[in-house]
Amino acid sequence: MPPKTETYRRIRQRMRRTLNYGSKRMDSLTLPLSEMVVDYFDRYAPFDYMNMDYATQLSRDGCVDACTLLVAMVYVDRVRNMDRCYFEESDPSELYLSALVVASKYLQDGGLDEFVYNDEWGVAASTSTRRVNELEVQMLNALTWNANVNESEFERTLESAERWVARKRMRQNGFCTYNEAVTLSEKTPFKEWRKILKTIAYTCIALTTVYVASLVALTSAIQVARATSGAHVNTPAAISENYTITKEIMLENPAVQIEAEPKFCYPLCDVGLRENVTSFQDHRIVLQHHLRMPIALRST
Numbered sequence: 305m306p307p308k309t310e311t312y313r314r315i316r317q318r319m320r321r322t323l324n325y326g327s328k329r330m331d332s333l334t335l336p337l338s339e340m341v342v343d344y345f346d347r348y349a350p351f352d353y354m355n356m357d358y359a360t361q362l363s364r365d366g367c368v369d370a371c372t373l374l375v376a377m378v379y380v381d382r383v384r385n386m387d388r389c390y391f392e393e394s395d396p397s398e399l400y401l402s403a404l405v406v407a408s409k410y411l412q413d414g415g416l417d418e419f420v421y422n423d424e425w426g427v428a429a430s431t432s433t434r435r436v437n438e439l440e441v442q443m444l445n446a447l448t449w450n451a452n453v454n455e456s457e458f459e460r461t462l463e464s465a466e467r468w469v470a471r472k473r474m475r476q477n478g479f480c481t482y483n484e485a486v487t488l489s490e491k492t493p494f495k496e497w498r499k500i501l502k503t504i505a506y507t508c509i510a511l512t513t514v515y516v517a518s519l520v521a522l523t524s525a526i527q528v529a530r531a532t533s534g535a536h537v538n539t540p541a542a543i544s545e546n547y548t549i550t551k552e553i554m555l556e557n558p559a560v561q562i563e564a565e566p567k568f569c570y571p572l573c574d575v576g577l578r579e580n581v582t583s584f585q586d587h588r589i590v591l592q593h594h595l596r597m598p599i600a601l602r603s604t
Contacts, residue, residue, distance in 0.1 A: 315462075319370045322466040322487055324473065333363035333373055336469045343468070344377070345396035348384060354396040358429075365428035366420055368404060372411055374461045376403035378453050381461070383446045390446050401429050402439035410451050463490070 316330065324334050338359040345354045362368065368376075380403045384391040391399070405425055412419045422440070426433045444451070470484040480488070 315371075319462070321483055322469065323370055324469055325370075330369050331367055333360075333368055333370065335360070336472050337370065337373060337465065338363055339472065340465060340468045341373070341377070341400060344380070345400070348391070349396045350392060352396055354400060358397055359400070362401065362404070362428055366404060366408075366425060367418070368408075372404065372407045374458060374465065375407035375410060375453050376400070377465075378457050378461050379403040379406060379443065379447060379451070383443070386448075387446050390442075394442075397429075398439050399443075401425065401431075401436070402443035405436060405440045406443050406447075406451055410453070 319325065320330065324336050328334070338356065341359050342354050342356050345352075363373075380391075380399060383399075383403075405422065408420050422436045423433045426436045429436070466487045470480070470487040474480040474484055474488075
């Protein structure tokens, strides 16, 4: 089996999330992956098609995992680009079987429990071992015996499978999950725009936070200033009330004197004139009606 390195574990975790495995074992293919293989040959093989039952049976009986499938699809796509005549003239089922045989031997060492021998592939594909051997040699010849798969090829095939599964699930469900949305936008022009929009969004959030904090601080300062000034400065209502009290006291007791009064004053001689007093200035009574002649200050 493949080495259990940290990179391998990350890839397995990624495929479990994006290839619709979930909590299931990864020793066989999911239904969307088998459907992806059938769809691939339907699009690129013009003269024949692959049976869906055959693809699922081969995946189940041959214990094909996701890594083996991806390497096999790299081989199939490579053959399609290198020798299109061989690709179009071959039976999709046999082409897929031969690619799986080569991919399985490329990833698995002989003698291990995970290794699948050609006779077992023959049983899974309902064909003879001799035919499996012939198909394997034909595939190697089409690949010019170059079975190596580099990282970029594997990554490109994995991303293609992830996008296909995400689109399939979105069409079936009528909506897309967060993982599917990320997968579909990962290798599109929107990816660069998404980075720019994310930066703009973070900047707007920071500016909005600063603005709201400044507004709250300014409002609090204004309220504190109003409360402080109200404790020391008389309001117009308080001044009016003081004037009213002083007015009533002086009207009821004309003998009340103010320190700043001169030696002569203008007392009220008629009670009816008290109603004409309208204002005070410098603590003096200003009369709006005619005043009588001044009289001497009353004796204390």
